Amino acid sequence: MKTAKENLDIINDLSTKGYDNLRQLGELNLATWNRMMETQLNTYSQLMESAINQTKAVTEAKNYQDALRTQLEMGRKMSETLIGKTREMAEMSQQVGTEYRTWFEKNLAASKEELEKVAAKAA
Numbered sequence: 001m002k003t004a005k006e007n008l009d010i011i012n013d014l015s016t017k018g019y020d021n022l023r024q025l026g027e028l029n030l031a032t033w034n035r036m037m038e039t040q041l042n043t044y045s046q047l048m049e050s051a052i053n054q055t056k057a058v059t060e061a062k063n064y065q066d067a068l069r070t071q072l073e074m075g076r077k078m079s080e081t082l083i084g085k086t087r088e089m090a091e092m093s094q095q096v097g098t099e100y101r102t103w104f105e106k107n108l109a110a111s112k113e114e115l116e117k118v119a120a121k122a123a
Contacts, residue, residue, distance in 0.1 A: 010118055021107045032096050043085045052077045
């Protein structure tokens with residue numbers, strides 16, 4: 001049978017490691033959120049810039065055909081930009097999934113190892 005001090009040491013060790021794991025998860029969540037927000041804000045900025053440029057192009061156009069041609073070209077460029085951003089977000093989602101899976105697998109293996117140590121000591 002374990003002494004009270006040994007039991008408290010085991011509980012303290014598991015609590016410390018659990019806290020460290022949760023801290024790592026929090027850091028992963030924050031890094032993911034920052035990356036996603038940066039991408040979204042960049043996309044929003046590009047959309048606003050495009051809207052301003054389209055308004056400017058329409059007011060400076062000499063005739064209807066020039067305005068339409070400019071609008072179509074700007075629309076094409078913005079579509080290409082949005083497709084690129086969609087791909088970027090898909091790649092980011094895959095990276096984030098890999099990071100979470102790596103975190104989970106690492107912590108699962110560490111937890112299993114710790115539980116095996118505790119079980120071996122108890123036997």
